[in-house]
Amino acid sequence: MEQRSAIKFCVRNGISAAETLRMCQKAYGDGALSQARVFAWHRMFKEGRESVQDEPRAGRPSTSTDVIHVQKIRDLVLENRQQPILFGCYASFA
Numbered sequence: 001m002e003q004r005s006a007i008k009f010c011v012r013n014g015i016s017a018a019e020t021l022r023m024c025q026k027a028y029g030d031g032a033l034s035q036a037r038v039f040a041w042h043r044m045f046k047e048g049r050e051s052v053q054d055e056p057r058a059g060r061p062s063t064s065t066d067v068i069h070v071q072k073i074r075d076l077v078l079e080n081r082q083q084p085i086l087f088g089c090y091a092s093f094a
Contacts, residue, residue, distance in 0.1 A: 003024055003028060003032070004052035010042070020038060
């Protein structure tokens, strides 16, 4: 959100997308948004977007890769190694 706000600031001050990218890379280093993301957000703000928040998305949210769920699945697998595995990430438990 912080970088999106910085991009919005740059747009409002007439700074080009390329210069905005350079400034983000200088300020955030390896944590900077990619060129594609900076250019996309720059374009959206230039076209009048105001919010730096993500738009609501349709569909089921991805929750299977958060730490809590991964640990629960790991515990289930280790608890009963004879239990059938029905997902494609078995290799990460070995």
